[in-house]
Amino acid sequence: MTDLVGVENLTVGFKTAEGGRFTAVNGLSFAMGAEKLGIVGESGSGKTMTALTLAGLAPQAAEITADRLEVAGEDLRRFKARDWPKFRGSVVGLIMQDPRSALNPSLIVGRQVEEALRFHPRFGRSERRDRVLSALEAVGLPNPKTLAGLYPHQLSGGMGQRVMIATALVNEPKLLIADEPTSALDEALREQVLELLVSLVESRGMGLILISHDLVQVARHCDRALVMYRGRLVDQGRAADLPNSTHPYTATLWACRPSAATHGQLLPTLDRTVIEASL
Amino acid sequence: MSVVDISGLDVSFRSGREEVHVVRDVSLTVGQGETFGLVGASGSGKSTVLRIIAGLNLDWSGKVSLLGEQIAPHHRLQGELRRRVQMVFQHPYGSLHPSHSIGRILSEPLIVHHRPNVRERVTEALAQVGFGPEIASRKPHQLSGGQRQRIGIARALLLEPDLLLLDEPTSALDTSVQAEILNLLTIIKQTRPITYILVSHDRDVIAHMCDRQVEMRAGRIVSET
Numbered sequence: 004m005t006d007l008v009g010v011e012n013l014t015v016g017f018k019t020a021e022g023g024r025f026t027a028v029n030g031l032s033f034a035m036g037a038e039k040l041g042i043v044g045e046s047g048s049g050k051t052m053t054a055l056t057l058a059g060l061a062p063q064a065a066e067i068t069a070d071r072l073e074v075a076g077e078d079l080r081r082f083k084a085r086d087w088p089k090f091r092g093s094v095v096g097l098i099m100q101d102p103r104s105a106l107n108p109s110l111i112v113g114r115q116v117e118e119a120l121r122f123h124p125r126f127g128r129s130e131r132r133d134r135v136l137s138a139l140e141a142v143g144l145p146n147p148k149t150l151a152g153l154y155p156h157q158l159s160g161g162m163g164q165r166v167m168i169a170t171a172l173v174n175e176p177k178l179l180i181a182d183e184p185t186s187a188l189d190e191a192l193r194e195q196v197l198e199l200l201v202s203l204v205e206s207r208g209m210g211l212i213l214i215s216h217d218l219v220q221v222a223r224h225c226d227r228a229l230v231m232y233r234g235r236l237v238d239q240g241r242a243a244d245l246p247n248s249t250h251p252y253t254a255t256l257w258a259c260r261p262s263a264a265t266h267g268q269l270l271p272t273l274d275r276t277v278i279e280a281s282l
Numbered sequence: 283m284s285v286v287d288i289s290g291l292d293v294s295f296r297s298g299r300e301e302v303h304v305v306r307d308v309s310l311t312v313g314q315g316e317t318f319g320l321v322g323a324s325g326s327g328k329s330t331v332l333r334i335i336a337g338l339n340l341d342w343s344g345k346v347s348l349l350g351e352q353i354a355p356h357h358r359l360q361g362e363l364r365r366r367v368q369m370v371f372q373h374p375y376g377s378l379h380p381s382h383s384i385g386r387i388l389s390e391p392l393i394v395h396h397r398p399n400v401r402e403r404v405t406e407a408l409a410q411v412g413f414g415p416e417i418a419s420r421k422p423h424q425l426s427g428g429q430r431q432r433i434g435i436a437r438a439l440l441l442e443p444d445l446l447l448l449d450e451p452t453s454a455l456d457t458s459v460q461a462e463i464l465n466l467l468t469i470i471k472q473t474r475p476i477t478y479i480l481v482s483h484d485r486d487v488i489a490h491m492c493d494r495q496v497e498m499r500a501g502r503i504v505s506e507t
Contacts, residue, residue, distance in 0.1 A: 045456040046427075189323045190483060216456055259461035261490030269468060270461035270490075 006034040007178055007210040008057065011071035015052050015234075017064055027052040027065075029234035037177075039204065039211040041221030041242050043256070044231035050214045053231075054180045057212070058097050059087035075177045092119045096171030098200075100183040102163030106155040112139070113151030116170045123174060138169040143199060161192040165199070172203060178210045185220070197224055218245050218257050230256075235282060252278050283350060285445050285477045286312040286335060291344035293330055293501075304330050305342070306501040317471070317478040319488035319495030327501040329449055332481045336369045336447050349444055365395060368438035372450035374430035378422040384408075384433055385418030391440050407436040411466060428459035435466065448480045452487060464491060 015028040028049040033040075042050040055061045057074060059082060072079045075094050082090070091097065099105040107115055116135045120126060126134065139147035142165040155163060164184065171179060181200060185193040201224050204211045215221050221228050222245040230238035230253045238250040248254050251274065258271045293305035305327045312318040320328040333339035335348065337359035346353050349366055353359065359367060371377040378387055388404045397403065405415045411432040422430055431451060438446055448467070452460035464487070471478065482488050488495050497505045 045458055190485070191323065218457075256458055259458055260486065261461070261464060262486045263489035265490050267468075269465045272461050272465065273458050 005076065006073070007036050007075060008212075009034045009071050009073040010053075010057075011069060013053070013056065013069040013072060014067070015049070015056055015061060016066045017062075018066075026234050028056070031231075031234075031236050033229055033236065033239070035210055035212070035227070037208050037210045038227065039201065039213065039225040039242075041213045041215060041225035041228040042231060043215055043218055043221050043228060043245075045216065045256075047233070048231040049234040050231050051182055054097075054182050054212060054214050057178075058091055058095050058180060060097070088122055092174045092176065093123050094177055096174070096176035096179045098164075098167050098171050098179065098181040098184045101187045102158075102160060102167050103155070103187075105167055106163060108155050110154075111151065112153050112155070112158070112166050115155075116151075116166065116173050119170055119174050134173055135169075138173040139166070141172070141203065142166075142169045144169070160188050161196060164188060164192075164196055168196075168200060168203070172207075175207065176209065178212070179204055180212045180214070182214045183216070184213070186216075193220070218253075219260070222246060232278060232282075237278070237282070251281070284311045284313055285316075285349055286310070286318075286479065287345075287347045288331075288335075289345045291331065291334070291342060291346065293327070293334070293339070293342045295341065304501050308344075308498075308501075308503055310496060310503065312477060312479060315475055315477055316494060317480060317492045319492030320479065320481045320498060321483065321485055321488045321495055322498035323483060325500075326498040328481045328498045331498070332369075332447050332449055332479060335445075335479065336367060337363070338369075365441045366444045367447065368441060368443040368445070369447040369449065370431070370434050370438050370451045372453055374427065374434040374454075375422060377434060378430060380422055382421070383418060384420050384422070384425075387422075387433065388418070388437055388440060391437060395441060397441075403440060407440050410439065410470070411436045426459075427455050428462060431455065431459075431463055432466065435463070435470075439470065442474075443476065445477045445479070448478060450482055451480070453482065453484065460487070467491070 011032045013028055013031045014026065016024050016026045019025050031053060042053065044050050052061060056067060061067060069080060113135055116138055117131050120131045120134060135151060136147045139150055144150050144162060144165050158166065184200060185196050188196060197220065213221060213225055222242050225242035228239060228242040228245055229236055232252050238248055238253045245253065246257055255271050255273050261270060289309040291305055291308040294301055294303040308331060320331060322328045330339055334342050334346065340356050342355050348363055351363060385404055388407060389400050392400045392403055404418060408415060408417060452463050455463065480488065480491055495507055496503045
């Protein structure tokens with residue numbers, strides 16, 4: 004069986020200033036095909052560091068070890084610095100949380116989307132331009148021609164996030180990693196942007212890793228889910244089954260969301276000693 | 283008696299040649315002991331209304347009275363209102379002095395208001411939000427986001443306010459930590475007579491916490507439930 008992503012016993016650690024060691028990801032193993040995989044957990048659970056490691060973007064100081072670390076048949080453990088730029092964009096596309104900080108403020112949108120193509124000189128200038136415009140159109144942006152000439156500050160948050168999706172997809176990668184792609188957006192826009200993302204991934208037969216602290220979002224849009232706590236994988240299963248998980252951590256994360264139904268009541272909270280004991 | 287009574291509140295400012303109208307003809311009343319919600323998207327004007335009640339935004343027109351006292355635009359809160367109205371901010375890190383210890387941060391409002399027994403009161407306030415006295419020697423950067431927000435709440439409660447203004451108090455936190463903070467706010471309300479005004483973009487948080495709410499859009503109140 005060929006996996007799109009194969010990870011075995013991945014550990015990402017850092018030396019701390021006090022001479023100790025901080026382990027951000029601790030013995031993580033998982034494999035996925037062209038499916039939609041959600042990774043959920045609290046902040047500090049290691050989900051973002053996992054994503055950055057798969058894209059070769061973990062901080063320089065990170066000490067990364069793994070028994071297996073493969074994406075689309077490539078062994079990432081053997082990668083040299085010069086191998087990554089080719090790999091990013093064409094094999095892995097990345098969407099970060101905040102379009103305002105991920106887009107270059109001094110570059111017009113068209114150039115920014117095109118940049119991913121210029122790194123991979125398969126196309127001539129006019130073909131690049133066509134691809135940029137069709138990518139902008141595919142993410143539902145009106146008047147791609149006008150829009151390509153705008154700077155990021157002239158876009159709303161939702162438009163900025165669509166430009167990021169276009170940038171990530173323009174080179175037709177096999178795997179898309181989206182790290183909290185909708186957290187910086189207003190509620191009303193979240194579903195729209197996510198539905199767009201999922202439909203683009205499905206129509207192109209790509210794999211998606213959706214990193215989110217929002218369990219409802221993952222349950223609704225993903226096939227499978229991994230649940231992380233303090234760098235470890237503590238629970239996994241079908242995403243749609245997240246509400247029924249019996250693991251105390253997953254169950255509390257699901258149940259601790261406030262709503263009109265919980266008005267006037269205390270919300271369930273994590274009993275961290277129970278979770279620590281079960282690790 | 284109502285704790286907050288606002289009528290015909292208007293806020294606008296000039297941006298270049300344009301006049302930007304951020305709050306338009308807002309009227310609302312909040313009763314004693316209520317938890318009142320202001321919900322809306324970013325830019326709807328909800329935080330501006332809250333900052334006017336806190337005396338942080340001074341440029342407005344209309345009628346505003348707090349705890350029975352009429353306040354005037356272009357003037358900061360005066361006298362007892364400075365004690366009786368307190369606020370908890372969205373980003374606890376930005377609102378706690380980064381190089382002061384937790385003990386010093388919490389002592390300051392007591393010293394400013396000439397309260398006796400500063401040390402005992404700080405210890406009590408810390409206990410109320412679930413900390414032991416040893417945390418007083420720590421700096422904000424040594425705490426997690428949820429812990430910092432608990433310090434922000436402790437600081438706001440130290441002067442025993444009658445009205446607590448909560449500006450997106452859990453938006454920067456994990457859902458699991460959000461639950462702890464919302465529970466803390468619920469428990470505090472059970473132990474003393476206090477009125478909350480909660481601003482959030484999150485309808486679920488508002489629905490969970492509030493007895494009554496208004497929704498704002500483009501500076502106006504568009505619905506009331």
